[in-house]
Amino acid sequence: MIFRRILFALIVCSMSAVPLAAREAQAAQYKSSWFYLGGNYGYYKARGGDFDDEADLIEGLVGFQFSPNIGIEASVIDFGRFGDRLSDAEVDGWTVGAVLRLPLTETTAIYAKGGMLFWDAAVRDADDVEEAVDDSDVFYGVGVDFRVSQLIGVNVEYVRYELDIDGSGFATPIRANTDIDAAKIGVRLNF
Numbered sequence: 001m002i003f004r005r006i007l008f009a010l011i012v013c014s015m016s017a018v019p020l021a022a023r024e025a026q027a028a029q030y031k032s033s034w035f036y037l038g039g040n041y042g043y044y045k046a047r048g049g050d051f052d053d054e055a056d057l058i059e060g061l062v063g064f065q066f067s068p069n070i071g072i073e074a075s076v077i078d079f080g081r082f083g084d085r086l087s088d089a090e091v092d093g094w095t096v097g098a099v100l101r102l103p104l105t106e107t108t109a110i111y112a113k114g115g116m117l118f119w120d121a122a123v124r125d126a127d128d129v130e131e132a133v134d135d136s137d138v139f140y141g142v143g144v145d146f147r148v149s150q151l152i153g154v155n156v157e158y159v160r161y162e163l164d165i166d167g168s169g170f171a172t173p174i175r176a177n178t179d180i181d182a183a184k185i186g187v188r189l190n191f
Contacts, residue, residue, distance in 0.1 A: 035191045036063050036153070042184030044079065055082050057182060063099065071099040073113065079180070086126045093119030095139060107147040114140035117161050137162050145188070153188040 040059040057080065063073035079091040097115020104110060120134035143157025161180040 033067060034065050036065070036188045037061070037191075038063075038153075038155075038186050038188035040075075040155075040157070040184040040186030042182050044082075044180050044182040046082070047179045047181075054080075056080060057184070059184065059186070061186075061188075065099070065101070068103050068109070069101050071101065073097055073099050073115075077117075087124060089121040089123045091119055091121040093117050097139065101145075108144065110142070110144050111157075112140070112142050113157075113159070114138065117163075119163070135164065137164055141182075147190075151190055153190055155184075155186050155188060157184050157186075158182070159184065 038061050040057075040061065042057055042059075044055050044057055046055075057077055059075050059077045061073055061075035063071055065071035073095075074097075075095045077093050077095065079093070081088055081090040095115055095117045097113050099111055099113045101109050101111040115138070116136050117139045118134075118136045120132065122130055122132055124130045139159055139161045141157055141159030143155050143159075145153050145155035147153045159182045161182065163178050163180060
């Protein structure tokens with residue numbers, strides 16, 4: 001819970017800097033390389049499900065663009081708790097991946113990203129027995145970012161996390177393959 005509050009505070013602080021950054025040059029340009037910090041908030045759904053107010057995530061990220069086209073990014077994600085009355089899980093994770101970006105204008109770019117999600121979950125069954133599981137799986141997604149100024153950017157993205165849960169060591173063995181689709185909006189501080 002404290003993790004979610006810290007990331008929420010990061011997003012709020014980043015967004016409060018937008019009016020100050022708007023006074024900078026109106027036509028912000030993409031630098032040849034830059035470092036960035038940011039945060040995303042979004043909703044997610046499991047395969048075959050719907051986006052739900054209860055299924056929200058918060059993400060903190062750090063990245064480096066080697067050029068306007070190629071970069072790397074790492075993030076920490078809190079998926080919260082999701083599931084149904086028969087079983088549910090609290091999932092957290094971190095990612096590392098590559099970002100391929102295509103600038104469309106001086107202030108707008110589209111991008112694709114992909115890499116690995118390293119996650120751990122506390123899974124609880126219908127008998128209220130909780131077991132821990134962790135693994136790593138792939139993720140990939142697309143997005144668009146808008147530079148408000150040299151310092152501030154906002155982004156919208158859609159990412160799929162392919163989870164393969166192996167609970168064979170549980171008291172009641174489970175095995176699940178699921179995709180988690182996440183729609184996110186975020187703020188980035190560029191340095």
